[in-house]
Amino acid sequence: MIEVSNISKQVSTAEGTLSILDKINLSLPAGESLAIVGPSGSGKSTLLGILAGLDLPTAGSVSLNGQDITAMDEEGRAAVRAGHVGFVFQSFHLLPGLTALENVALPLELQGDKDALKTAAYYLQRVGLENRTTHYPRQLSGGEQQRVAVARAFACRPTILFADEPTGNLDTGTGEKINDLLFDLNKEEGTTLVLVTHEYNLAARCGQRLVLAAGRQVEESAIKKQPAAKKKAVINAAVANPKVQGSKY
Ligand code: ADP
Numbered sequence: 256m257i258e259v260s261n262i263s264k265q266v267s268t269a270e271g272t273l274s275i276l277d278k279i280n281l282s283l284p285a286g287e288s289l290a291i292v293g294p295s296g297s298g299k300s301t302l303l304g305i306l307a308g309l310d311l312p313t314a315g316s317v318s319l320n321g322q323d324i325t326a327m328d329e330e331g332r333a334a335v336r337a338g339h340v341g342f343v344f345q346s347f348h349l350l351p352g353l354t355a356l357e358n359v360a361l362p363l364e365l366q367g368d369k370d371a372l373k374t375a376a377y378y379l380q381r382v383g384l385e386n387r388t389t390h391y392p393r394q395l396s397g398g399e400q401q402r403v404a405v406a407r408a409f410a411c412r413p414t415i416l417f418a419d420e421p422t423g424n425l426d427t428g429t430g431e432k433i434n435d436l437l438f439d440l441n442k443e444e445g446t447t448l449v450l451v452t453h454e455y456n457l458a459a460r461c462g463q464r465l466v467l468a469a470g471r472q473v474e475e476s477a478i479k480k481q482p483a484a485k486k487k488a489v490i491n492a493a494v495a496n497p498k499v500q501g502s503k504y
Pocket residue numbers: 266268273275293294295296297298299300301302
């Protein structure tokens with residue numbers, strides 16, 4: 256369960272204060288999926304980082320499974336992340352000096368899991384890489400590297416998985432397979448899934464969509480009312496010409 260109340264993010268720059276996010280609200284029940292969509296620079300990654308407890312908003316609150324992470328210190332947030340949160344990034348973020356198996360096992364070992372290698376082997380098999388366990392990242396294709404990253408994320412049994420443009424560096428066919436894997440594992444493990452994407456097809460597979468334009472939330476009810484075939488056009492129009500509101504749900 257993710258609950259976000261009126262979060263805003265401002266940063267100081269040489270040119271003055273820059274508003275990156277403005278009064279974002281959302282509520283995502285456990286086990287459901289949310290796509291954050293919007294053009295480049297609209298604040299998607301910043302929002303994802305705040306939802307995951309990697310970054311703090313300037314105002315507003317975020318609670319994960321009933322715990323207000325914006326009221327915690329960094330140590331508290333780190334504990335929530337370790338216990339609940341998994342990540343998949345666009346650029347895979349594998350350690351080049353470790354094999355596929357070691358990459359998946361590392362976060363488990365850091366948590367003191369004595370069965371880390373066994374669990375890692377199981378999740379590599381779940382993503383179809385049982386024959387690549389001793390390969391290093393440079394010996395794997397992009398799609399295979401992202402499968403390792405997906406296995407690493409799910410091996411820690413997160414209750415919430417965050418993915419930032421997980422197929423952004425992959426060709427369409429390979430990306431589709433990664434998307435199928437994310438949705439299959441999400442369903443099987445009962446994980447809550449939050450993903451940032453440019454791809455309309457992927458956004459459409461999620462239960463909810465949060466459309467951002469220049470850091471502001473675009474009214475989605477306008478999108479919901481449309482027949483499926485028209486939704487893409489409505490999202491595109493909304494992103495190009497945002498009708499902004501502070502609270503959506
Ligand atoms: P997206 O993921 O949608 O492409 P980001 O969340 O990465 O967008 O960034 C949103 C905007 O905020 C961009 O214009 C980016 O340059 C700016 N931005 C993000 N983080 C910082 C920061 N720490 N300092 C200054 N500007 C930032």
